[in-house]
Amino acid sequence: MRDFDKWFNEMRYSINQYNYYVNFEKVYENIEKLKIELNIMNSLIGSNNIKQDMTDLFEKYPEILKCIPILLAVRKKEIYVRDEEGEFNFNFESRNYSIEQYIYFMEKTGLVDLIENHIVNNLIDYCLGVETGLDSNGRKNRGGHQMENLVESYIKKTGLEYYKEMYLRDIESKWNMDLSQISAGGTSSKRWDFVVKTENNIYVIETNFYTSGGSKLNETARSYKMISRESKDIPNFEFVWVTDGAGWKGARGNLEETFNEMEHLYNITDLEKGIFTEVFK
Structure with missing residues (x-):
């Protein structure tokens, strides 16, 4: 029997790599697509007659x-x-309102003030910051x-x-396998992260890492325990x-129940010890 307490204490706080925080390659690529247009708009920064200058610029470019x-x-x-x-639903690829309405839109959203009052010095640098912030959502x-x-x-x-x-x-x-026992009679469209084929067996693998807790973890543990039960009789x-992950600390109970029932429940430490070589036969 494996020791759950020992296994659970091996959970990692994080597996973040350097490129986890910001994908700068994608950020630069997105800015490059708008570089010419942003440079044109830079001419508006600090304008003393912003609305007329915007009108002229939008008409010309x-x-x-x-x-x-x-x-x-x-x-x-x-x-x-x-x-x-x-x-109103403003389209910025194909103009569907008058230039005056677009300028009004920019005025009401604060963009006119941003540009006219020199709050930023360069719209490319500004958008670089915006893109970096948006990329964090990924x-x-x-x-x-x-x-x-x-x-x-x-x-x-x-x-x-x-x-x-x-x-x-x-x-x-x-x-040519019958997996109806875990497919709700053939209605499930379940997709597995990995499938390993050995000479004798098929191994389906699910993976996840939770840095924070929540009800989803309990649902996941219960769901995978059920799949384990239902699949035991499939040849x-x-x-x-x-x-893995520190998020399991708030869902320890459900994970322990699943651990005690599932034969193949592993963490990163198990991988490091070569568990796949032992299991895949």
Whole structure:
């Protein structure tokens, strides 16, 4: 029997790598797409006749309209607003209102003040900061990929045949397996993070890393415990769950129940000790 307390105390606080925080390559790429237009708009900074200068600039260079959303930290090409006059949906790829209305939009959102009063000196530098802030929203996805990449590195070490993001129905089709016991009678569209094929067995693997707690962790533990139960009678099929993270401290009880029932529940320390080599047979 494995010792849950010892295993649980091995949970990692973080697995963040250097590129987790900001993907500067993507930030620079997004700025480069608007560099010419932003430089044109830089001519408006500190203008003494901002509305007339904006009108002249938008008439001569209508393409600069597409810069406006990023100045408001918005990635969409359309922005909806409503006021006492009604509802408006401004399109910044293909102008659908008068130039005066677009300038009014910029005035009401604070962009005219930002540019006219020299609050920023360079719109490219300003947008670089905006893009950096927006990119931080991608940390959740990068965090999930970090765990997947880590687990994949240990799968590769086994030298076995494996697949990423494989649907349950594709497993059934590829290896002529009946997985109706875990597919809700064939209605589930479950996708597994990894599938490892050995000479005798199919191993489906789920991975996750939780830095913070929440009800989702309890639901995940219960769900995976149920999959483990339902899959026990499927010939040549094994369910493997690799999880880690300090977030489990708030869901310890449910995780312990699952740990005591699941044969293949592992953490990063288990991977480091070569558990995949022992399990995949």
